[in-house]
Amino acid sequence: MYTVLVSDAINAEGLKPLLDMPNLEIIQKKSDDPSVRLESIDALLVRSATKVTEQLLDQMPNLKIIGRAGVGVDNIDVPAATKKGIVVVNAPDGNTISTAEHTFAMMASLMRRIPQAYVSVKNTEWKRSTFVGTELHGKTLGIVGLGRIGAELAKRAKAFGMTITVFDPFLTKERAAKLGVESASLEQLLQSSDIITVHTPLTPETKGLINSKSLSLTKKGVYFLNCARGGIIDELALADYIGSGHVAGAALDVFELEPPGEHPLLKFDQVIATPHLGASTKEAQLNVATQVAKEVRLFLEDMPVSNSINLPAISKDLYAKLQPFHQLAKQMGAILSQCVKTGIHELSITYSGSATDLETPYLTKALISGFFKNRIDAYVNEVNALLTAKERGITIGEKISVDAFGYSNCITVTAKGEDSAFTVRGTYIDHYGPRIVFLNGFNIDFLPDGNLLYIQHMDRPGVIGRVGKILGDLSVNIATMQVGRKEAGGEAIMVLSFDNPIEEQTLSALSKLEDIVSINSILL
Ligand SMILES: NC(=O)c1ccc[n+]([C@@H]2O[C@H](COP(=O)([O-])OP(=O)(O)OC[C@H]3O[C@@H](n4cnc5c(N)ncnc54)[C@H](O)[C@@H]3O)[C@@H](O)[C@H]2O)c1
Numbered sequence: 454m455y456t457v458l459v460s461d462a463i464n465a466e467g468l469k470p471l472l473d474m475p476n477l478e479i480i481q482k483k484s485d486d487p488s489v490r491l492e493s494i495d496a497l498l499v500r501s502a503t504k505v506t507e508q509l510l511d512q513m514p515n516l517k518i519i520g521r522a523g524v525g526v527d528n529i530d531v532p533a534a535t536k537k538g539i540v541v542v543n544a545p546d547g548n549t550i551s552t553a554e555h556t557f558a559m560m561a562s563l564m565r566r567i568p569q570a571y572v573s574v575k576n577t578e579w580k581r582s583t584f585v586g587t588e589l590h591g592k593t594l595g596i597v598g599l600g601r602i603g604a605e606l607a608k609r610a611k612a613f614g615m616t617i618t619v620f621d622p623f624l625t626k627e628r629a630a631k632l633g634v635e636s637a638s639l640e641q642l643l644q645s646s647d648i649i650t651v652h653t654p655l656t657p658e659t660k661g662l663i664n665s666k667s668l669s670l671t672k673k674g675v676y677f678l679n680c681a682r683g684g685i686i687d688e689l690a691l692a693d694y695i696g697s698g699h700v701a702g703a704a705l706d707v708f709e710l711e712p713p714g715e716h717p718l719l720k721f722d723q724v725i726a727t728p729h730l731g732a733s734t735k736e737a738q739l740n741v742a743t744q745v746a747k748e749v750r751l752f753l754e755d756m757p758v759s760n761s762i763n764l765p766a767i768s769k770d771l772y773a774k775l776q777p778f779h780q781l782a783k784q785m786g787a788i789l790s791q792c793v794k795t796g797i798h799e800l801s802i803t804y805s806g807s808a809t810d811l812e813t814p815y816l817t818k819a820l821i822s823g824f825f826k827n828r829i830d831a832y833v834n835e836v837n838a839l840l841t842a843k844e845r846g847i848t849i850g851e852k853i854s855v856d857a858f859g860y861s862n863c864i865t866v867t868a869k870g871e872d873s874a875f876t877v878r879g880t881y882i883d884h885y886g887p888r889i890v891f892l893n894g895f896n897i898d899f900l901p902d903g904n905l906l907y908i909q910h911m912d913r914p915g916v917i918g919r920v921g922k923i924l925g926d927l928s929v930n931i932a933t934m935q936v937g938r939k940e941a942g943g944e945a946i947m948v949l950s951f952d953n954p955i956e957e958q959t960l961s962a963l964s965k966l967e968d969i970v971s972i973n974s975i976l977l
């Protein structure tokens with residue numbers, strides 16, 4: 454049974470993928486509502502109002518996924534979520550068109566003074582000469598950040614006969630040419646634009662990107678737009694430049710603090726504003742809610758998600774290929790963890806044969822998460838696997854090799870400690886399944902699943918029989934048994950599988966047997 458908390462106003466129809474899911478309860482309440490049992494929540498769905506802070510996450514130990522019905526995740530402490538292994542997904546393109554259209558509407562309104570004229574007419578005035586505007590045609594629009602929204606805005610502005618200058622450090626020449634925009638430095642953009650609009654995410658690099666210094670480079674009479682995030686344009690600096698008459702006006706959909714209340718910028722008649730409405734259309738809200746609900750459902754059904762902020766994107770087709778190896782890698786990590794009881798400082802993973810064609814970094818993370826699963830008292834998954842290893846001083850090495858030891862593919866992992874090393878090798882055989890084919894120096898062949906016993910013993914007559922007898926005497930049924938040795942009379946291993954977990958008294962009885970070197974119970 455999963456519990457999903459929807460803590461912002463999210464389109465109800467869009468939640469259908471979750472509403473249709475069996476064994477799932479949806480609670481639609483604010484996260485600070487005292488009736489909400491935060492500790493029981495598995496998934497949290499938000500827009501921009503809920504601030505998903507580390508403190509909130511600390512109260513949600515069961516939380517596995519946060520879905521943001523929108524683009525910007527600046528209201529979510531993503532590093533804190535990542536550290537806790539919580540997947541963060543968003544709906545990156547569901548509101549692109551709506552936000553681009555809103556930005557365009559704001560630009561046209563700003564230049565033609567439509568909001569001011571509207572208020573005047575409503576006040577029974579008819580001041581035609583007061584509201585003389587400026588055409589968009591022939592003007593240079595400077596776009597800072599040419600991602601999804603910036604690009605859609607550029608298309609619309611071009612249709613209105615505007616010249617587009619773009620500053621985006623990640624913009625390639627090919628994409629600029631394809632969109633018919635001119636790529637420029639921020640300085641060039643500031644100096645040449647008649648209207649400047651920002652469409653970057655709010656990050657430590659973009660906070661205050663437009664500040665007093667940048668404003669001093671702009672043309673007198675320039676206009677500014679911010680329909681991305683409050684804070685990308687320094688609000689007080691902008692207010693100074695509007696106050697001095699250098700900046701002719703601004704259109705703002707977003708503020709550093711929302712709602713802005715009595716804000717210095719709102720005192721200017723030449724500033725128009727909307728209450729963060731960029732994505733507020735029926736279409737966008739349905740799109741983002743559906744997109745994020747689908748993602749959360751996929752995740753809860755153990756399927757790959759495509760729009761995660763802190764997990765690599767894996768398509769359904771790719772995951773279908775990856776899934777058997779993903780499971781194998783997790784099991785190998787868990788086997789290693791239960792066989793190696795001492796501290797380790799390195800996990801070295803080698804992919805061979807056709808396994809090298811797979812998304813190996815993802816498999817490495819799965820293997821590490823399997824390794825930590827029963828070893829530490831924290832939730833470790835692909836999201837925080839590397840971070841967890843780093844925090845515990847474990848170096849991760851990933852290699853590829855052509856030598857697949859006679860198999861078509863294999864994954865080999867070695868855990869290295871102070872003066873010991875333990876190696877596990879696994880393969881996936883089509884139409885047969887996953888097999889562990891090498892364990893701590895011994896060739897072997899067993900299915901990594903269920904309740905296993907790994908016994909290291911001396912290769913002497915009667916050992917296997919004695920193990921069988923003890924288990925029989927204790928009414929423990931052996932499901933399968935595989936043996937392996939390096940040389941006659943030397944050390945050997947046996948791996949047994951059982952229908953039920955092995956009890957402590959069975960382990961104790963087996964460990965007292967002659968010629969037994971060590972016994973490990975492995976639960977997968
Ligand atoms: N007002 C609203 O309701 C609303 C709606 C949707 C999105 N947004 C905001 O708009 C932002 C952009 O959305 P998007 O879907 O276009 O995102 P996007 O990721 O497609 O585009 C962001 C662009 O910014 C560029 N960029 C990043 N750092 C930069 C920097 N330092 N200088 C210049 N460019 C930089 C990136 O290269 C990218 O091309 C979102 O992050 C969100 O905060 C607001």
Ligand SMILES: O=C(O)CC[C@@H](O)C(=O)O
Pocket residue numbers: 500501522523524525526548729731732733
């Ligand atoms: O939830 C909203 O309406 C705002 C969404 C918007 O700011 C976004 O980043 O997608």
